[in-house]
Amino acid sequence: MSLDRRQFLAWSTAAAGAALIPSLRLVELAQARSPQEAVSSLQRWGLLIDIAQCTDCEACVSACHEENGVTGHGRPATDAHWIRKVSLRDKRTGYAQTLPLMCQHCAEPPCVDVCPTGASFKRDDGIVLVDKHICIGCRYCVMACPYGARSFVHEAVSGQKADVPRGKGTVEACTLCVHRVDRGETPACVVACNRDGGAAMLFGDLNDRSSEIHRRMRSEPSRQVRADLALNTGVRYQGL
Amino acid sequence: MLRVAVALLVAVSSVAALADGQQASAGRVAMPRITIEKGEACVAPTGEMRRDHMKFLLHQRDRTVHQGLREPRFSLKECVDCHADRASGSVLGEKGFCASCHAYAAVKIDCFECHTPLRQRESAGMTGKPGKTQ
Numbered sequence: 332m333s334l335d336r337r338q339f340l341a342w343s344t345a346a347a348g349a350a351l352i353p354s355l356r357l358v359e360l361a362q363a364r365s366p367q368e369a370v371s372s373l374q375r376w377g378l379l380i381d382i383a384q385c386t387d388c389e390a391c392v393s394a395c396h397e398e399n400g401v402t403g404h405g406r407p408a409t410d411a412h413w414i415r416k417v418s419l420r421d422k423r424t425g426y427a428q429t430l431p432l433m434c435q436h437c438a439e440p441p442c443v444d445v446c447p448t449g450a451s452f453k454r455d456d457g458i459v460l461v462d463k464h465i466c467i468g469c470r471y472c473v474m475a476c477p478y479g480a481r482s483f484v485h486e487a488v489s490g491q492k493a494d495v496p497r498g499k500g501t502v503e504a505c506t507l508c509v510h511r512v513d514r515g516e517t518p519a520c521v522v523a524c525n526r527d528g529g530a531a532m533l534f535g536d537l538n539d540r541s542s543e544i545h546r547r548m549r550s551e552p553s554r555q556v557r558a559d560l561a562l563n564t565g566v567r568y569q570g571l
Numbered sequence: 572m573l574r575v576a577v578a579l580l581v582a583v584s585s586v587a588a589l590a591d592g593q594q595a596s597a598g599r600v601a602m603p604r605i606t607i608e609k610g611e612a613c614v615a616p617t618g619e620m621r622r623d624h625m626k627f628l629l630h631q632r633d634r635t636v637h638q639g640l641r642e643p644r645f646s647l648k649e650c651v652d653c654h655a656d657r658a659s660g661s662v663l664g665e666k667g668f669c670a671s672c673h674a675y676a677a678v679k680i681d682c683f684e685c686h687t688p689l690r691q692r693e694s695a696g697m698t699g700k701p702g703k704t705q
Contacts, residue, residue, distance in 0.1 A: 364639070366640065366641045366642050366643070367640065367642060368640075369634075369638040369639060369640055370638060370639035452637065454637065454638075454639060455638075456639070460636065462636045462637065463685060464632055464633075464636070487684075488685070490687075491685065491686065491687045492687065493648050493651075493686075493687050493689075493691045494648075496685035496686045496687075497685055498684045498685030499684070501685070509639070513639050513641055
C-alpha cells in the first residue's frame, strides 16, 4: 500500500487529534486528583466570602468543629477554635457586619517563617498546615499569625475523627478541610453555609481560569484582611 | 538399692521443680495475644511487617501530610480498620492488636495520642472469616 502525501497528512492530523483528546480530558479532571498523585503548585485552593450574604448564624463554625472533631472544655480562653465569627461595627454610623475568620492560607505565611522545626508548612497547592508529628508546641506560629487563627491544644484529646488527628501539645488551625479537598470535596464550612447559611462562601482553585471563584475574583472587587502585610491570602472577602 | 531409689526420687522431683519454676516465670510475662481479625494476608509478609511496620508508617505519614498522597497500602487508618479487636473495635486495650504487642516489647506507642484507635469501617469483609490467632 502506498500513501500519497495528502493522505499521510490527513491521517497524521487525525492521529494527533486523537492523542490530544485524552490530555484535554486530563485538564478537565485535574480537580479530582488520584490518591497516587502528589499535590502540585498548579492549583491554589482558596475561599471567597461575600460578607453581604453572611448572616448572624454560626453554621460554618459548628460544621467545621463537627467535621474536624474540635470539641471544647467550656473554657473559651484556651479551647481550640479553627474558625470564628467576628463582628465589626462602625462606631460613627453604627453599621455592623459579621464575618467568618479562619486561617487565611497565605502565600507568604508568617507562621511558616517562624516555625523552628518545619512543622508549620505550606503545601504545594497553597494549603497551610501543621505537621503535628514534628510540632514541638512552642507556639511561635500562634504569636506570628496576624489573624489569630492558630490554637494550641492544652488538654488531652479523645474521640478524634479518623481523618483529623488532634493531640495535646501541638498547634492546630483550619486545614481548609484538606482531607475533603483530597477527596475532591468542598470544605465543611462552605457546604454548611450554602445549605443552612446565607450562601456567602465559595471554594475553588484560584489558579483555574474556568473556576467560579476565579471568574468572580477577576470581575468583582474583593479584599484581603490586613492587605498591608502583603501576605497574599488564599481567603478573600467581598463587601468588607 | 534404697540409695538408688532415693537418688532417683530426688532427681525426678528436682526436674519437676525446675519445670514448675520455668512455667511460673513464663506466666509472669504478659505474652502478646495477636489475633488477626480480618483477611488472610497483610500488605507485606508477616516478618517484614513485624520488623519494619514503623518505617512504613513513618514514610507514609510524611507522604500523606506533605504531599497529599493518601495511598491505602501503609495508611494507619487501614491498619486500624483491619486489626481492631472485634469486640472493642479498637487496636488498644488488653486484647488490642497494637497495644498487646507493644506492652510485651515495652515500646511506647505514640500514634494514638492523636489518631483514633477505633475502626471506622463497619466490619466490611469480616463476615464468615474466622480470626486467626498466633
